[in-house]
Each structure stands twice: as structure tokens, then as C-alpha cells.
Amino acid sequence: MNSEIAILCGTAASIGFLHTLFGPDHYLPFIVMNRARNWSTAKTVWITFLCGLGHVLSSVVLGLIGIAFGVAVMKLEAFEAFRGSLAAWALIGFGFAYAGWGIHRGIKNRPHTHLHLDGAGVPVHSHDHHGEHTHSHEPVAKAGITPWILFTIFVLGPCEPLIPILMYPAAKHSLSGTILVAVVFSAVTIGTMMTVVMAASWGVSFARFNKLERWTHALAGGTICLSGLAIQFLGL
Helix, strand or coil: CCHHHHHHHHHHHHHHHHHHHCCHHHCHHHHHHHHHHCCCHHHHHHHHHHHHHHHHHHHHHHHHHHHHCCCCHHHHHHHHHHHHHHHHHHHHHHHHHHHHHHHHHHHHCCCEEEEEECCCCCEEEEEEECHHHCCCCCCCCCCCHHHHHHHHHHHHCCCCCHHHHHHHHHHCCCHHHHHHHHHHHHHHHHHHHHHHHHHHHHHHCCCCCHHHHHHHHHHHHHHHHHHHHHHHHHCC
16 A cells, blocks of 8 residues: 555545544434434444445445546535535425424323222222323334334435545556545544444433433434434534
8 A cells, every 4th residue: 555545545444533523414324213213232333324324335336437437526515515414405395294203202101090990899999001101002103113214314315525535546547446445435534423423322322301201202303303404404
């Protein structure tokens, strides 16, 4: 590996780390869904990894296709910007819809009291459910589709900084250099996503919302929606 490729790999690692860390859409959806859906650690890691892989691979494949057909960097970046806008709006839409469902669920599952009767119909005792003991008397919305929605959104989402740094080794006709830069960028991006998600999820697991517990789905959806809005309108 020559010095130019080594510098590019270092640049790719730095950009991948900063691009992920300062992009809340890279980790907030997994953190809030982990809390709202009570995902296991293994499930959270797996979903984060797959979404991260889809996120970087879509840009890598697009970049390699562009390189193969001689598409100009400006055209690729314009297409990536379009994909970014599409992904942001998809995140906004998903978050808004999930928040709406969460609000409906929270209203349905408001605290209530159970009256227990003996065989003769005489009250024995009563108790209510609130705080950590709030529970639902309706089937939980089908959870299996949520990871697929997130995966689709992340595949749509571009890694804009990757295209320019892929072009340099490609211009030097170095296939191995192009692949190495892509691998470094992808590994650092996915690794940063998983590290932030797991660290934050561990911290959030200690939080107790008490009476707000039934609103965790609404809060999760609102957070996802806000992260999409931040990407679309603040350029984060």
C-alpha cells in the first residue's frame, strides 16, 4: 500500500467516523426503537449492523458503477443528494406514522383499575396498573415490519463523503486501493453506529418513565421524525 492510499484510508476512516457521529439519523432510530420495543441486545446489534451495511453498500455500489461508466463526480453527488432527501422524508414519514400509532396506543392503554371477585361475585380486592406496570390489553402492532422499514430507509440514505474519496484511487487505476478505501470507510461507519447505539441503549435502559411509560412508542416515533427533519432542514 503506497503513501497516497494510506492517507486516503486515514481520511476515509476520519470522515466515516465524523459523518456518522454528527448524523443523528445513523443511531437515534435504533436507540429509541430498542427502548420502545424492548429489543434484546443481540437483536439491536444485528438490526443496526444490517442497516449500516445496507447504508454503505448502496453508496459503494453506486460509486463503483459511476466509476465503471465514467460518470462525473458532480452527477454522482447530485444523485446522492437526491437519495439523501428521499431518505430524510422517509424517516420523517415513518416517525410521524409511528408517533401517531404510539399516541393511539397510549390513549388506549391509560391506567385503569381491576376489580377481582370471588365465586359468589363478592369483591375480594382491586388494583390498578400504572407506571412500570402499565400493560396493554390489545395486540402489539406487528413488530416484524419495523426493522425492514428501517433497513429500506438506510439503503436509500447515501454516504455523500464516500464518492469523492473513491474517485481518486479509481483515477489512478488502482482497483485494490478503491476497494480498500471503501472497506475502511464502511467498517468505521458501521462500527461507529454500533458503538453509539449500544452505549446509548445501555444508558437509556436505566431510565424509568413511570407514568410516561405508555407513551414510549409515541416518544420514539417523535424522535425519529425530528431526526429526519434535522437531516432535511438543518443538513445534519
